[in-house]
Amino acid sequence: MNKLNFLSPDKNNLYAYLYSGISLFSLSILLVFLNSFFSLDLTSFLPGTISYFLPLIIGFIGLHLIRIEYSGIKFLDIINKNINTNKFNALLSLLIIFAVIKSLPPLLSWFIIDANFAGDSKDACSGSGACWAYIKTWFNRFMYGMYPNAEQWRINLSFIALAFLGGVGFFATEKFKKYLTLYYVVVYPIIAFLFIFFFISGGPIFFDFSYGIIAAVISIIIGFFIPSKFKMYYFLIIPITIYILLKYVFFYEELIELGKIQAFEWVETGAWGGLSLTFIVSFFCLIFCFPVGLFLSLGRRSDLPIIKYISIGFIEFWRGVPLITVLFMSSVMFPMFLPEDMFIDKLVRVIIAISLFEAAYVAEVIRGGLQALPRGQYDAAKSLGMGYWKMHIFVILPQALKLVIPGIANTFLALVKDTPLIFVVGLLEIVGMLNLAKTNPEWLGFAMEGYVFASIVFFIICYAMSKYSYNLEQKYKTER
Amino acid sequence: MENRGITFGYGFLSQESSFDVQFSLIEYDGSHSYFRAYLVGLLNTILVSVIGIIFATIIGVVVGISRLSSNYLIERTAAIYVEFFRNIPLLLQIFFWYFAALRALPLPEKAEPMFGVFFLTIKGFFVPAFVWNNLDIFIYSVIAAIIAIVFVRIYARKKQENQGIQTPVLSISIGLLIILPLLSFFLGGVDATVEIPVIKQLSQTSFTYEGGLKLPPELISLALALSLYTATFIAECVRAGVQGVSKGQKEAAASIGLTPNQVLKLVVMPQALRIIIPPTTNQYLNLTKNSSLAAAIAYPDLVLVFAGTALMQTGRAIEIVSITMLTYLTLSITISIFMNWYNKKIAIKEK
Numbered sequence: 001m002n003k004l005n006f007l008s009p010d011k012n013n014l015y016a017y018l019y020s021g022i023s024l025f026s027l028s029i030l031l032v033f034l035n036s037f038f039s040l041d042l043t044s045f046l047p048g049t050i051s052y053f054l055p056l057i058i059g060f061i062g063l064h065l066i067r068i069e070y071s072g073i074k075f076l077d078i079i080n081k082n083i084n085t086n087k088f089n090a091l092l093s094l095l096i097i098f099a100v101i102k103s104l105p106p107l108l109s110w111f112i113i114d115a116n117f118a119g120d121s122k123d124a125c126s127g128s129g130a131c132w133a134y135i136k137t138w139f140n141r142f143m144y145g146m147y148p149n150a151e152q153w154r155i156n157l158s159f160i161a162l163a164f165l166g167g168v169g170f171f172a173t174e175k176f177k178k179y180l181t182l183y184y185v186v187v188y189p190i191i192a193f194l195f196i197f198f199f200i201s202g203g204p205i206f207f208d209f210s211y212g213i214i215a216a217v218i219s220i221i222i223g224f225f226i227p228s229k230f231k232m233y234y235f236l237i238i239p240i241t242i243y244i245l246l247k248y249v250f251f252y253e254e255l256i257e258l259g260k261i262q263a264f265e266w267v268e269t270g271a272w273g274g275l276s277l278t279f280i281v282s283f284f285c286l287i288f289c290f291p292v293g294l295f296l297s298l299g300r301r302s303d304l305p306i307i308k309y310i311s312i313g314f315i316e317f318w319r320g321v322p323l324i325t326v327l328f329m330s331s332v333m334f335p336m337f338l339p340e341d342m343f344i345d346k347l348v349r350v351i352i353a354i355s356l357f358e359a360a361y362v363a364e365v366i367r368g369g370l371q372a373l374p375r376g377q378y379d380a381a382k383s384l385g386m387g388y389w390k391m392h393i394f395v396i397l398p399q400a401l402k403l404v405i406p407g408i409a410n411t412f413l414a415l416v417k418d419t420p421l422i423f424v425v426g427l428l429e430i431v432g433m434l435n436l437a438k439t440n441p442e443w444l445g446f447a448m449e450g451y452v453f454a455s456i457v458f459f460i461i462c463y464a465m466s467k468y469s470y471n472l473e474q475k476y477k478t479e480r
Numbered sequence: 481m482e483n484r485g486i487t488f489g490y491g492f493l494s495q496e497s498s499f500d501v502q503f504s505l506i507e508y509d510g511s512h513s514y515f516r517a518y519l520v521g522l523l524n525t526i527l528v529s530v531i532g533i534i535f536a537t538i539i540g541v542v543v544g545i546s547r548l549s550s551n552y553l554i555e556r557t558a559a560i561y562v563e564f565f566r567n568i569p570l571l572l573q574i575f576f577w578y579f580a581a582l583r584a585l586p587l588p589e590k591a592e593p594m595f596g597v598f599f600l601t602i603k604g605f606f607v608p609a610f611v612w613n614n615l616d617i618f619i620y621s622v623i624a625a626i627i628a629i630v631f632v633r634i635y636a637r638k639k640q641e642n643q644g645i646q647t648p649v650l651s652i653s654i655g656l657l658i659i660l661p662l663l664s665f666f667l668g669g670v671d672a673t674v675e676i677p678v679i680k681q682l683s684q685t686s687f688t689y690e691g692g693l694k695l696p697p698e699l700i701s702l703a704l705a706l707s708l709y710t711a712t713f714i715a716e717c718v719r720a721g722v723q724g725v726s727k728g729q730k731e732a733a734a735s736i737g738l739t740p741n742q743v744l745k746l747v748v749m750p751q752a753l754r755i756i757i758p759p760t761t762n763q764y765l766n767l768t769k770n771s772s773l774a775a776a777i778a779y780p781d782l783v784l785v786f787a788g789t790a791l792m793q794t795g796r797a798i799e800i801v802s803i804t805m806l807t808y809l810t811l812s813i814t815i816s817i818f819m820n821w822y823n824k825k826i827a828i829k830e831k
Contacts, residue, residue: 328787423776
């Protein structure tokens with residue numbers, strides 16, 4: 001039997017050190033656990049300070065005793081390698097473990113145990129915990145803003161339909177993959193706009209237009225079943241035929257005379273709000289800011305001095321000012337430059353302002369990708385006789401954009417996180433609605449619940465986006 | 481514009497503003513001009529930006545290094561912090577601190593003093609203030625110490641180049657910074673007394689503290705949110721920078737006999753800083769621009785005072801919005817010029 005030296009534990013008396021160390025470590029955790037969950041202080045007979053720091057000291061000694069290198073026990077080695085490499089690390093690990101144990105009970109009791117879930121008025125919330133009844137009562141407002149309750153299915157329907165149409169790309173077969181870019185860049189935004197204009201806003205759609213879309217959709221669906229040999233002729237003839245049939249045979253003359261259809265009650269944009277508005281604003285800004293940013297970045301690297309300096313000036317201006325002043329400008333300054341009888345909707349102005357603002361950031365990100373490409377790529381493309389546009393579309397941009405996926409994703413995330421700022425012009429998305437609900441005299445004093453709720457919502461959205469961008473990055477990663 | 485009866489001109493800047501600002505670094509009330517209101521807003525913006533930059537850098541560096549720790553728990557804690565605070569909109573965080581967290585603080589009469597002199601209350605954070613005699617001599621002594629440090633550094637570099645002997649510049653600098661101001665206390669007649677905030681009853685139910693410095697809750701919540709939010713981005717910059725230094729560099733440095741401290745100071749940090757500085761500059765710029773969100777919680781910054789109150793009173797939208805934007809442009813360009821200069825200074829000197 002070797003002599004035990006508790007100052008420097010070694011492998012020879014492994015189990016003696018191990019058992020004493022683990023029991024001390026468990027004792028320290030038990031002390032803190034009892035203290036925080038059951039407010040039991042087992043060491044209260046000791047003087048205050050010592051009693052307070054006792055778990056730390058015991059745990060520290062325990063971790064010191066089990067710090068044995070190459071013990072041969074797999075679990076112990078993993079612990080030592082990860083949380084117990086030296087004295088300093090052991091202390092920090094202990095502090096973190098204790099902090100987690102200490103903060104669990106208050107968090108649990110606030111979130112779940114003492115919280116009120118049922119009820120529809122302030123009186124239901126008598127406990128010391130969170131009042132989730134508040135969120136439940138205001139849920140519709142947080143999601144849809146001041147949109148009339150009876151009409152909210154229109155928003156749901158549009159979003160479900162748009163999500164479905166947006167997911168089409170995942171199911172596309174190899175044959176249709178090449179059309180996807182066209183679909184997402186041109187067709188989908190138009191469909192989305194029509195959905196939002198027709199369903200959510202309740203605006204009139206002119207019949208010709210909607211006939212065209214129905215014709216296109218039907219012919220695309222039928223198109224899946226047509227042998228590829230005839231596809232060319234099919235897509236030339238059928239859509240026009242369906243269009244004519246729809247317009248002149250199936251529908252009544254009166255409606256054609258009218259020329260437009262307005263199925264739903266008009267809801268002005270001032271009433272939109274909540275999370276749905278966040279989605280609408282983010283969606284359109286994403287769609288607009290990308291092409292604008294792309295052209296700006298190409299402009300900045302152009303050989304034509306006028307285009308170059310205009311692009312530089314534009315980019316540097318938008319990057320130098322805060323978004324809030326841009327929104328101020330769009331709401332108080334911009335209307336002054338318009339003719340008196342012209343009026344542009346608040347929401348449209350906001351979307352334009354945010355798009356231009358983020359476009360400058362997108363431009364800088366894409367420029368980084370363009371600069372990272374070796375000169376050889378440009379020279380090779382030129383030597384094949386490609387012109388400027390051909391070179392960029394087929395050679396340069398596919399490589400450059402692949403490089404900057406993380407940067408673009410970050411910019412898009414920043415955009416989503418910037419949408420609450422539209423409160424400046426009086427549009428209330430989810431954060432704005434929270435601030436409104438907070439001042440309601442019947443529901444005073446529940447600010448915390450509201451902000452926690454909105455934080456969770458935003459966290460889920462942004463975290464999902466960043467994970468998705470990471471997947472994209474991995475998918476398109478090529479060895480260089 | 482003419483049809484709407486709007487005239488254009490900057491003459492209004494010298495008119496009397498006749499509105500009051502809650503919190504101001506310089507003397508200001510309603511009898512001062514709009515230009516002075518503009519200065520008040522600008523100074524408040526700069527104040528919160530500087531505070532935010534300092535704290536964001538400190539937190540960011542600590543968290544960034546923690547993310548590289550071999551300790552699993554520390555690494556995870558830092559990662560959770562970064563993911564959490566980065567994915568929540570800044571505006572929401574500001575609202576959270578201002579409307580939810582700081583509203584839970586006690587009233588002034590019920591506040592427990594921290595260390596006997598700090599009072600954290602719902603009306604703000606009251607800290608002791610220094611009352612100086614002969615403050616100018618003290619400032620001169622600090623300036624003298626800084627100049628002396630610059631000379632010591634030049635001398636140390638020359639000595640190292642000529643004789644290869646290293647001088648402990650850091651400890652000499654710290655010593656100089658302590659000794660010279662201390663001397664000014666004993667010889668220069670500088671005198672500082674600490675003024676501790678004392679509770680004072682305003683009316684039957686209303687209390688406040690008198691004396692000392694008052695940091696309004698708007699400033700605290702804004703600075704807190706800005707620094708916690710920006711720190712996550714700085715942490716990622718720091719992590720990328722330190723990871724960007726190749727392992728071979730450290731091994732090479734260790735193999736020529738440098739101590740671990742020297743490896744960090746002479747080999748790793750100079751190379752890591754080259755990667756860290758440019759993206760961190762961007763974050764400083766973002767922080768400065770984001771400080772304009774102050775308008776949402778009524779911290780009297782440039783946007784609230786000038787583009788808010790002054791605009792409502794005068795109705796001169798074009799002039800005021802253009803001045804505000806130009807100011808932010810100038811601030812951004814100033815920071816980026818300074819950081820570019822610093823970046824150039826530490827960049828690789830290619831022959």
